[in-house]
Amino acid sequence: MAQLWGGRFTKETDQLVYNFNASITFDQKFYKQDIEGSMAHVTMLAKQGILTKQEKDDIIKTLKEILEEVESGKLEISSEYEDIHSFVEANLIDRLGDTGKKLHTGRSRNDQVALDMRLYTRNEVKETDALLKELLETLLTIMEENLTTIMPGFTHLQKAQPITLAHHMGAYFEMFKRDRLRLKDIYERMNYCPLGSGALAGTTYPLDREYSAELLGFYGPTLNSMDGVSDRDYLIEFLSALSTIMMHLSRFSEEIIIWNSNEYQFVEIDDAYSTGSSIMPQKKNPDIAELVRGKTGRVYGALMSLLTTMKGIPLAYNKDMQEDKELSFDAMDTAKGCLALFNGMLKTMKFNKGRMRESANHGFTNATDAADYLVKHGVPFRDAHGIVGQIVLYCLDKKIPIDAMSLEELKAISPVFEEDIYDAISMETCVNTRLTVGAPGETAMKKVIEKEREFLNHDWQNEVKNDWEERLFEK
Numbered sequence: 001m002a003q004l005w006g007g008r009f010t011k012e013t014d015q016l017v018y019n020f021n022a023s024i025t026f027d028q029k030f031y032k033q034d035i036e037g038s039m040a041h042v043t044m045l046a047k048q049g050i051l052t053k054q055e056k057d058d059i060i061k062t063l064k065e066i067l068e069e070v071e072s073g074k075l076e077i078s079s080e081y082e083d084i085h086s087f088v089e090a091n092l093i094d095r096l097g098d099t100g101k102k103l104h105t106g107r108s109r110n111d112q113v114a115l116d117m118r119l120y121t122r123n124e125v126k127e128t129d130a131l132l133k134e135l136l137e138t139l140l141t142i143m144e145e146n147l148t149t150i151m152p153g154f155t156h157l158q159k160a161q162p163i164t165l166a167h168h169m170g171a172y173f174e175m176f177k178r179d180r181l182r183l184k185d186i187y188e189r190m191n192y193c194p195l196g197s198g199a200l201a202g203t204t205y206p207l208d209r210e211y212s213a214e215l216l217g218f219y220g221p222t223l224n225s226m227d228g229v230s231d232r233d234y235l236i237e238f239l240s241a242l243s244t245i246m247m248h249l250s251r252f253s254e255e256i257i258i259w260n261s262n263e264y265q266f267v268e269i270d271d272a273y274s275t276g277s278s279i280m281p282q283k284k285n286p287d288i289a290e291l292v293r294g295k296t297g298r299v300y301g302a303l304m305s306l307l308t309t310m311k312g313i314p315l316a317y318n319k320d321m322q323e324d325k326e327l328s329f330d331a332m333d334t335a336k337g338c339l340a341l342f343n344g345m346l347k348t349m350k351f352n353k354g355r356m357r358e359s360a361n362h363g364f365t366n367a368t369d370a371a372d373y374l375v376k377h378g379v380p381f382r383d384a385h386g387i388v389g390q391i392v393l394y395c396l397d398k399k400i401p402i403d404a405m406s407l408e409e410l411k412a413i414s415p416v417f418e419e420d421i422y423d424a425i426s427m428e429t430c431v432n433t434r435l436t437v438g439a440p441g442e443t444a445m446k447k448v449i450e451k452e453r454e455f456l457n458h459d460w461q462n463e464v465k466n467d468w469e470e471r472l473f474e475k
C-alpha cells in the first residue's frame, strides 16, 4: 500500500478498503496525461517564482524519464499505488528526493484528476472524429460510384419507391456528418482547463491559470473552481455523442445484415469480414455487423451509468466521481473499434447491383409515378390513386409488374393511358425526375455530393491548436 496521505492516520488502511478505494487498475490509462499535466503545472510554478528554474528543470527531466520508461515497458505501473497520481509522484520522489516533493504545490488530486480525464477525453473526441471522417470518405466514394445504381427504397421494410444506392448511402453520410459536428461542439465547450482549481477553492499561491491552460492547448481556465473539480458534463456529452454514433452504426448494421441475407442478396460481405459456423459448412455470417449492433448497448450503458452517478453529488468533489472512468473508457474503446471495423467491412463489401435493380422492378415501386402520370393528364390525385390501386390488384392477380401490362389492358382501366406511360414509369424516370434538393435524381445528388465533399475538405480539427504537445515537451 503506497499512499500520499498517511499523516493524520494512526492505523493502516484495511486491505479490502484499500482495494475498494484504489483506482490504479484503470486510471493508469491516462498516465501520459497525468505527466503532461504535471509538466505544465511545474512550468507555471517556476514562471511564477514558486519553484526555481533548476527545480523545474529537474522535475521535468525526471517526469520525461518516467514517461519514456512507462512507454518502453521498463517501468511497470504496479497496483501497489493507490492511483496513477500517486504512482507518478512516488516515482518522482524516489528519483529526486526533496525536489520531487514540491511537484504537488498548489494542486490537489481533485483538479489533477479533473484535468487528466479532460485531456484524455479531448484526445478521444479527436480520434473518434478522425475515424468518422474515414467512414465518411468511404461513404462518399460509394455515393460517387453509384449515382445510377437503382434499388428499392423501403418504408415499413416494404418496397416503397425506387432510389439509388448513392441516395441510400447519402442518408448515412448525413448522420455521421452530424456526429462529427456534435464532436466539434463538445470539443469547443470542454476545452477549458480545470488545473488550478485546487481541492475546491483555488489556492493561495499566485498561480497563472491562463498560462497552464495555454501550455496544455486549452482556450483558457475554467471560471469556477468548485465546478472545475466536479464538472463531468463534457464526458456525459461525449458519451451521449458516442451513443448516437453507435445508434447510427447499429441501424446501418441492421440494414447490412438484411441486405446480406439469402433472401435479399443485395450485398456480399467480404470473406475477411465474415465468419463461419462450427457445424453448418455452408454458413457465412455477418458477425461484425451483428457485434456492432450488439455493442451499442454497452455504450448506452456507460451514458446511463454516469448520468446516474452524477445526479446526487453535492458540490464539490466526491469519491463517487471515480466511477466516471471504467465504463467511459470501455465506451470510448468500443465506439472507436466499431467505427474502424465497420468502415473496413463497408469498404470491402460487394454491392450486388443486378439484384438491387431486379428488386426495384418488382413490388410496384413505380405505382406513385403511375398515379402522377394520370394527374399530369388531368385526373385528380385521389382518383388517380384509386385507378392505380386497381392496376396493382390486376397485376397481383397476374403476378406481373405494371410495365408488363399491355396498353390495351391499361386503357381498359383508364383511357387516359398512352404509349408514353412506359417511359414515365421506368425506374430511370422515377429516380431521375426526383430533383428537389435532397432527392435521389442524378443531378440533384451530384449537387449534394459537391457539398459533402466540401464538408470533408474543411476539417474542424485543423482549426484547433494541435501543436501544444510538441511545445510542452520542448520546454
Ligand code: ARG
Pocket: 023, 027, 083, 109, 110, 113, 317, 319, 321, 322, 323
Ligand atoms: N482516483 C480519484 C478519482 O478518480 C482521484 C481523485 C482523488 N481525490 C480525493 N479527494 N480522494 O476521482
